[in-house]
């Protein structure tokens with residue numbers, strides 16, 4: 001029975017009532033089992049019934065549930081920060097906790113802004129990000145992204161952001177152009193935009209190392225982020241990497257940016273940090289940023305009541321121990337290769353599958369109307385939405401997205417299963433997904 005009092009996310013959706021979790025499955029009230037091929041939205045990296053996380057949360061609740069950070073720190077928060085920093089990209093030394101991905105991005109933007117005010121460059125305020133990017137739904141994070149659909153109703157409330165092209169080789173690499181040259185060409189758009197805005201006004205460049213929801217596990221070509229880092233350094237622009245979706249081992253390394261061989265000034269994480277057990281996020285930054293604030297006003301002008309919540313931090317600490325102690329990044333690489341092989345075997349020659357991409361257990365499938373011409377489906381056909389629905393009927397949870405990148409419509413399905421997924425479950429996932437695609441594009 002669905003309550004009339006709830007304000008549902010989609011008023012027209014016909015939602016089942018989730019009852020309980022069982023490994024990689026969610027079971028609804030009617031007893032139907034759904035294989036969670038997207039971990040919700042790249043959240044449930046340990047599946048839905050991890051004992052160690054459950055035990056850690058119970059234990060923490062029995063000792064200390066809450067202590068406001070104006071008065072106390074707590075052992076789980078300190079330990080979690082230490083472990084995150086021990087595994088963070090080189091030079092990233094401080095962790096600031098929040099309760100969601102959007103809040104992590106808000107905190108990152110404010111860290112950047114306050115840093116520039118503290119060091120006497122208050123005119124720097126402009127963010128540059130990429131078209132079709134999504135960095136969260138709060139007003140600051142929404143303004144910093146280029147997701148046209150999400151912005152629609154709120155445009156007049158959003159701060160001005162400059163948008164450059166994403167690194168999207170499948171669509172935009174020109175004939176005769178090498179992958180490397182393509183990456184340099186699109187990265188150089190950042191320099192053009194910085195100069196157009198005025199180098200002294202630009203505060204930060206914000207991007208996902210592997211684009212998740214909006215582009216279906218889109219990694220950049222080798223050399224792209226190296227060039228981005230060079231341009232940021234040249235103009236004193238901070239590089240903020242949003243790893244809310246692709247971080248925490250999802251792509252086979254603890255931070256996705258490790259595979260692009262770059263270090264950010266600020267990096268955000270969230271989804272996999274809580275693994276679905278509780279809401280948490282973090283913005284991690286360098287000493288340079290922390291020191292400027294500490295030596296200046298001495299107080300980061302930000303904060304939420306629940307930041308560094310002891311139970312949330314204790315759960316995340318258990319999540320991190322599972323990932324690190326059980327070397328789940330290695331497992332992600334192994335199972336990711338298997339998933340990739342199986343996806344290629346089932347869908348590689350499919351007439352309506354244009355591209356299969358991604359890293360680790362973060363894979364995207366791009367649907368096209370015409371393989372050779374890479375023509376997307378008409379928007380009205382809502383192919384991704386239909387696949388999601390057919391998949392749910394079949395007992396599979398996959399994450400659909402219909403987007404506009406560089407003016408081109410595209411349908412994607414994002415696959416991001418729990419790291420614990422077994423070989424047989426990968427076979428089942430690919431089988432059900434293939435059937436859902438076939439049924440959706442008759």
Ligand code: PMP
Pocket residue numbers: 041100101102103105134135136137208212213242243244245270271
């Ligand atoms: N950044 C990225 C890259 C995301 O994918 C998301 C959520 N999909 C967010 C930020 C916002 O996270 P949250 O929904 O937890 O606020």
